[in-house]
Structure formats: structure tokens, C-alpha cells
Amino acid sequence: MPDDMKNLERMGERVAQKLGDGPSELRREAQKRALLSLVAASKPEGEGRILPNLMVAAAVLLVFALGAMLLYGQETPLKFWVGEQETVGSEGSWVKASNDGVVPIRFDNGSRFELDTRTAVRVLASNMETVKVDLSKGLLHADIKKNGETNWIISAGPYQVTVLGTAFSVDWDSDSSILGVSVDRGKVLVRGGHLSEHGISVQAGKRLVADGDKGSVAMESISGDSDTANDQELASATDTGSPQDRQGTTDEGVAALEVDRSIPTPAKEGSRIAVKKSSSTVTPAEDSPSWKDLSDAREFAAAVAAARRQGLDELLTTLDVNDLWVLANAARYARDANVSERALLAVRERFASSKRASTAAFMLGRLKLDLEGNPTAATAWFETYLTEKPSGPLAEEALGRLIDACDKAGRKTESARNAEIYLSRYDGGLFTKLARSILRK
Amino acid sequence: MKQKIFIPADPFIGGCGTAVIECTRGATSGDHINMKEHVKNRRKDVVQLPRTVSSPAEIVKGLINKDPRAAADLYERYGAKINSKVWRLLGADSEHDDVVHQVFIHVLAGIGKLKKPDSLEDWIYGVTVNTVRREIRRRKYRRILVPMAEPPEITRKDSGPDGKMFANQFYEVLRTLKPDDHIVFVLRFVEGRSLGEVAAIGGYSLSTAKRRLARAKKEFAKRAAKNPVLASVIEEIKNAR
Numbered sequence: 001m002p003d004d005m006k007n008l009e010r011m012g013e014r015v016a017q018k019l020g021d022g023p024s025e026l027r028r029e030a031q032k033r034a035l036l037s038l039v040a041a042s043k044p045e046g047e048g049r050i051l052p053n054l055m056v057a058a059a060v061l062l063v064f065a066l067g068a069m070l071l072y073g074q075e076t077p078l079k080f081w082v083g084e085q086e087t088v089g090s091e092g093s094w095v096k097a098s099n100d101g102v103v104p105i106r107f108d109n110g111s112r113f114e115l116d117t118r119t120a121v122r123v124l125a126s127n128m129e130t131v132k133v134d135l136s137k138g139l140l141h142a143d144i145k146k147n148g149e150t151n152w153i154i155s156a157g158p159y160q161v162t163v164l165g166t167a168f169s170v171d172w173d174s175d176s177s178i179l180g181v182s183v184d185r186g187k188v189l190v191r192g193g194h195l196s197e198h199g200i201s202v203q204a205g206k207r208l209v210a211d212g213d214k215g216s217v218a219m220e221s222i223s224g225d226s227d228t229a230n231d232q233e234l235a236s237a238t239d240t241g242s243p244q245d246r247q248g249t250t251d252e253g254v255a256a257l258e259v260d261r262s263i264p265t266p267a268k269e270g271s272r273i274a275v276k277k278s279s280s281t282v283t284p285a286e287d288s289p290s291w292k293d294l295s296d297a298r299e300f301a302a303a304v305a306a307a308r309r310q311g312l313d314e315l316l317t318t319l320d321v322n323d324l325w326v327l328a329n330a331a332r333y334a335r336d337a338n339v340s341e342r343a344l345l346a347v348r349e350r351f352a353s354s355k356r357a358s359t360a361a362f363m364l365g366r367l368k369l370d371l372e373g374n375p376t377a378a379t380a381w382f383e384t385y386l387t388e389k390p391s392g393p394l395a396e397e398a399l400g401r402l403i404d405a406c407d408k409a410g411r412k413t414e415s416a417r418n419a420e421i422y423l424s425r426y427d428g429g430l431f432t433k434l435a436r437s438i439l440r441k
Numbered sequence: 442m443k444q445k446i447f448i449p450a451d452p453f454i455g456g457c458g459t460a461v462i463e464c465t466r467g468a469t470s471g472d473h474i475n476m477k478e479h480v481k482n483r484r485k486d487v488v489q490l491p492r493t494v495s496s497p498a499e500i501v502k503g504l505i506n507k508d509p510r511a512a513a514d515l516y517e518r519y520g521a522k523i524n525s526k527v528w529r530l531l532g533a534d535s536e537h538d539d540v541v542h543q544v545f546i547h548v549l550a551g552i553g554k555l556k557k558p559d560s561l562e563d564w565i566y567g568v569t570v571n572t573v574r575r576e577i578r579r580r581k582y583r584r585i586l587v588p589m590a591e592p593p594e595i596t597r598k599d600s601g602p603d604g605k606m607f608a609n610q611f612y613e614v615l616r617t618l619k620p621d622d623h624i625v626f627v628l629r630f631v632e633g634r635s636l637g638e639v640a641a642i643g644g645y646s647l648s649t650a651k652r653r654l655a656r657a658k659k660e661f662a663k664r665a666a667k668n669p670v671l672a673s674v675i676e677e678i679k680n681a682r
Contacts, residue, residue, distance in 0.1 A: 004658070007675060008658065008661075008662075009559045009633070011674060012631040012632075012633065014607070015611050015631050016632070016633075019529060019533050021521070021528065022521070022525050022527075022528040028524065031515070031524075032516045032520065035515070035542075036511070038510050038549060039508075039509050039511075288468070298669075333670070370673070434681075
């Protein structure tokens with residue numbers, strides 16, 4: 001068999017292994033129900049009309065097939081239109097704003113959403129009783145016209161923002177589990193995640209920041225001032241246990257607030273500009289695309305070159321964790337090991353308590369092994385990851401690569417020992433063949 | 442938090458209604474868990490009698506007569522394989538459940554025309570592939586007309602960030618191929634089917650399947666080489682040999 005054929009087969013095997021065999025049991029249960037309802041719906045009609053009838057049934061039962069959605073009964077639909085061209089939207093649709101500009105969603109009752117660049121939402125339900133939108137990432141501005149009968153709910157990860165009549169913005173960073181809610185007018189109720197079951201009410205002029213990873217919550221004025229008067233209320237609004245714990249949460253809340261000041265405040269255009277201006281020393285010339293734009297356009301080598309032009313030292317000390325990660329990946333794809341390593345080290349140094357810090361250790365191991373051909377350095381990083389996250393999502397891969405790195409570094413005994421550990425934990429996994437071959441040596 | 446949810450009608454238990462359930466994690470993943478528990482609790486009162494799954498011929502007959510038990514058996518017997526095929530052809534897609542549902546719609550619509558009930562399995566896989574082919578074509582047009590979000594990254598829970606990125610990039614490149622080339626490529630390299638099986642499942646002659654596979658291989662390799670993630674995986678595979 002030719003080599004390219006074998007390579008494609010191996011790539012296909014890896015894809016199949018990564019994907020698995022299909023969705024969860026719960027979704028399959030919903031599929032089965034949908035099928036049974038389909039048969040039930042077609043029963044009274046004549047044979048010749050099966051397909052049209054099934055199509056109608058399918059429309060009614062679409063929600064079952066979606067499997068994971070909530071239904072709020074058969075209500076009068078609330079029409080909505082997407083984009084400047086006002087394409088008619090339907091429940092279940094995904095809408096994404098590209099890099100170029102905002103995408104409006106206009107509802108029939110005069111309410112309006114605006115999706116900021118790179119924001120993705122799914123309209124789960126839109127009827128006169130409930131409009132429910134899932135914010136999967138990015139920033140959504142909402143201007144809701146209250147009519148007294150429609151509940152407006154924005155979900156973002158484990159959180160829910162219930163609208164009590166208002167104009168507000170929700171931003172959600174799924175990587176770091178940070179939710180921000182800024183209210184311009186009226187008030188909203190934020191629930192879910194680690195917040196108490198009663199939730200937290202956010203009034204006009206306030207911004208709530210909930211950090212799912214730290215379990216903290218902070219409230220600030222949109223102008224940027226910390227709202228210390230609310231600390232006690234916020235402490236009691238989180239699901240922490242003892243008063244001591246709650247005190248700890250309050251302290252963390254203040255810390256979270258400080259972190260958040262580096263994040264653009266969505267509701268105030270002025271403050272966003274201020275953030276950009278404050279980092280003007282690393283802003284590229286207006287006529288040339290930034291390293292980030294180039295990275296988004298998958299021009300990785302050009303992105304790294306642009307980052308160097310902008311000043312790597314400054315970028316590495318000013319970028320937030322997400323942008324550092326993007327820069328590290330762009331450099332890795334461009335096979336620039338030096339920049340990628342510096343960005344990953346910056347993640348570990350500056351964001352030591354974030355989830356990304358351990359993942360950065362794993363990525364450093366890969367970088368050393370694959371790009372620099374330095375297996376000795378790679379083993380140290382894979383060991384670091386396994387020490388920090390012994391049962392982490394990359395533990396299997398880190399152990400597998402550690403076997404390889406030890407072997408390449410000439411540390412045969414360690415390689416064999418790791419191979420034994422691998423087979424005892426992950427027999428049948430991605431590196432089984434490698435582990436067995438090491439033990440056979 | 443308490444929340445109203447709609448419990449769909451169950452043809453075996455009967456009825457439908459509204460329930461109030463505890464939701465501790467907002468309205469997304471947590472609800473599913475609670476809904477599952479709720480359904481399980483409802484089923485506690487039902488004594489389920491042991492029952493064997495019908496033969497293909499019985500399923501065909503039952504479906505023609507619109508018997509719900511035949512539909513349940515259809516799902517029992519072929520649901521997992523249909524899911525697996527759609528999942529691998531489209532790559533853990535956000536609209537996976539919709540596509541599976543479409544497969545069942547087409548199966549129910551066409552079951553009366555099936556001449557050999559014993560070939561039900563092959564026929565169902567043919568319907569599955571045709572449904573996915575239609576879906577891929579539809580998306581090519583839809584992408585031009587409506588702003589669509591990227592599907593959420595869904596792969597096995599134990600896939601690390603690199604694994605997810607790799608699988609996403611793999612399907613991103615596949616989506617740029619012609620629909621039939623996309624299908625033969627997945628059947629051959631992800632499903633590991635022989636050329637003869639690819640031809641039979643895809644509904645092509647052997648020579649057509651061979652020609653499409655050659656074209657798909659060439660185009661995929663060309664585009665994968667330009668994709669940094671896939672290029673590094675190919676290199677890794679070459680080095681591992």
C-alpha cells in the first residue's frame with residue numbers, strides 16, 4: 001500500500017478515535033422519542049401523504065430532535081430578523097458576527113439585540129411567552145421593550161440573565177468562565193453557576209462580574225468604580241459555606257474586579273477606547289493589520305512578524321491570557337519556537353492560577369519535542385503537567401508523549417516505567433502501540 | 442432555581458405535561474441531567490416486560506402499518522449505527538440530531554418502496570448517506586445566504602484541546618471538498634471501509650467510487666498541507682513510522 005494511503009488511514013483512525021461513535025445517551029433518548037412521535041403523527045393520514053405529513057410532524061418535533069433544549073409550550077411565535085438584510089430567523093438558528101462588524105437581531109415587538117464582532121448566539125426559543133438566547137461566546141447588547149408578557153432569558157455557560165425590563169450587555173468568556181453583565185437601563189437578575197438560587201439583581205449603571213473558576217463575584221459601577229457597599233450582599237449571594245468562606249469570597253471578588261479592569265467594559269464605548277488608548281504603545285500603525293487580525297486570518301508567520309514589530313516584550317507583559325494563548329499558537333503554527341515558548345512562559349508566570357497555566361506546560365513539552373527536537377527539555381514539561389494535573393484532560397497524552405520523550409532522550413528505564421503506567425491506566429488509548437513497543441525493547 | 446419544562450408525550454407511558462424541576466446550573470447542561478432524572482422517576486411506575494427486537498422483515502411490515510413498536514425496534518436495531526455514520530460523516534456536528542431525524546423521516550417515507558426487507562440495513566445506510574449528502578449540499582448554499590455560527594466544538598470528552606482542534610480542522614478541510622468526495626473520503630479513511638463497500642454504501646459504481654476517492658485524496662492532501670494543524674499531524678504520523 002502506498003505511503004500516502006497509509007498516512008491518510010492513520011489520520012482517519014485518529015479522527016475516529018477523537019470523535020467517538022456519536023452523541024450522549026440522553027440525546028439518543030430524545031431522538032427515539034422524536035421517531036416514535038413521528039410515527040404517531042403520521043398514523044391517521046392516508047398512505048399517499050406520508051412525506052408531507054412527516055415533514056409537518058418533523059417541524060413540530062424539531063425540539064425533540066434537538067434533544068437538549070427546553071420547550072415552553074406551543075406559544076404564539078415572536079418573529080425576528082437577522083442582519084442588516086433582515087433575513088428571517090427561526091428557533092434553533094445559530095447567528096455569528098464575523099470580524100467585520102456587529103450583527104443586529106430585531107424582534108417583532110421592537111426589542112433588539114446587537115452581536116459584537118466574533119460573537120455567537122443560538123436563539124433557542126422566540127415566542128410571546130419566552131425568548132431564550134444562548135450566548136456561546138462574545139458580547140451581546142440588548143435593548144428590550146417590555147410588554148409584560150414575554151420573559152427574556154440570556155444563558156451563558158452555567159449562568160442565566162433574566163431580563164426585568166432594560167437595556168444591558170452580556171459578555172461571556174467560556175475559556176475562563178467569566179461572565180460580565182452591564183446594565184444601562186432598568187435591571188436584570190443573574191442566576192446559575194456558583195450564585196445563590198435567588199440570584200443577584202444588577203441595577204442600572206452597574207456591572208457584575210462572576211468568575212466561575214474562582215467562585216467569586218464582584219459588582220462595580222460602569223464608570224469603573226468598585227462598589228464596596230455591595231460586598232456584603234454579594235458575599236451572601238454566592239453559594240459559599242461558612243461566614244469565613246464568604247469573607248474569603250468577598251476578598252476574591254475585589255481581586256476579580258481588579259483583574260477585570262484589564263477587560264474592556266462592553267457597555268461603555270468610552271471605556272473600551274480608554275483601554276485601547278492606554279496600550280497605545282503596542283498598537284500597530286492604523287494602515288497595517290495587527291498581529292491578532294493576521295492570526296485570525298490564519299496568516300501565522302505574518303502574525304508573528306507583526307507581533308515582533310509591535311514589540312514582543314511589551315505584548316508579553318500586557319496581553320491578557322486569551323491573547324497570549326492565541327499568540328503562542330500562532331507562533332507554533334508558524335514554527336517559531338522562540339516566540340511560542342515565550343508566550344507560553346508568560347501564561348505560566350502571569351496567570352499561574354489559571355487553567356491555561358498547566359496546559360501551557362503541556363504545550364511547552366510538545367514545543368520542545370516537536371519543534372526544537374529537545375526531548376530532555378520536553379520530559380521536564382510533560383512531568384510538570386502531570387504533577388500539576390495528574391487526572392487532567394491532557395494527562396493521557398502527556399504520559400504518552402513522556403514515554404516518547406524519555407525514549408528519545410535515551411532514558412530507557414524511565415520510558416519503560418512510564419509505558420507500564422500508561423498501559424495500566426489507558427490500555428487501548430492513543431499511545432498503546434508505542435507503550436507496547438517500548439516494553440518489547 | 443426552579444424552572445418550568447415541557448415533558449414531551451411518551452407513547453408508552455402516555456400523556457404530557459409541565460413539571461417544575463430544580464435546576465442548579467442554569468438552563469443548559471444541568472437541565473438535561475435533571476430532565477433525565479425526571480424521566481427516570483416517571484418510569485419507576487412502569488413495569489417493562491422483556492421483549493425481543495423484531496426481525497428486519499417484521500420492522501418493515503410494522504413501519505408500513507405505522508406501528509410505534511416497529512419504530513422503537515427500528516431505533517434499537519439501527520439507531521446506534523445511523524448515529525455513528527452521521528457523526529463521522531459530518532464530524533460531531535451541532536445539527537447532528539436534526540440530520541438523524543431527517544434520516545428517519547426519509548426511512549419512514551420510503552419504507553413502502555423497499556422490495557427486499559432483508560436488505561433493510563444496507564438500504565438504511567444508503568438513506569443515511571443520501572441524507573448527509575443533501576445536508577452538505579444544502580449547507581454550501583446556506584453559507585452564502587445566512588450568517589452562520591461555527592458549530593460548537595464537540596468531540597469525545599477525553600479529547601484534549603489539540604484533539605479537538607485536529608478534528609475540527611480535519612472537517613473544516615473536508616467541507617471544502619465536493620459533497621461526494623467528502624463522503625467517499627470519510628467512508629474510506631475514517632470508517633475504514635473497503636473500496637467495494639464505499640461504492641455500495643455511497644450508491645456509486647466501483648469505477649466512480651475509485652475516481653472520486655482519487656480526487657478526494659488529492660484535494661484533501663493539497664489542502665491539508667496548507668493547514669498548519671493537519672500538516673503537523675501528517676508530519677507526526679510520518680515520523681512515527
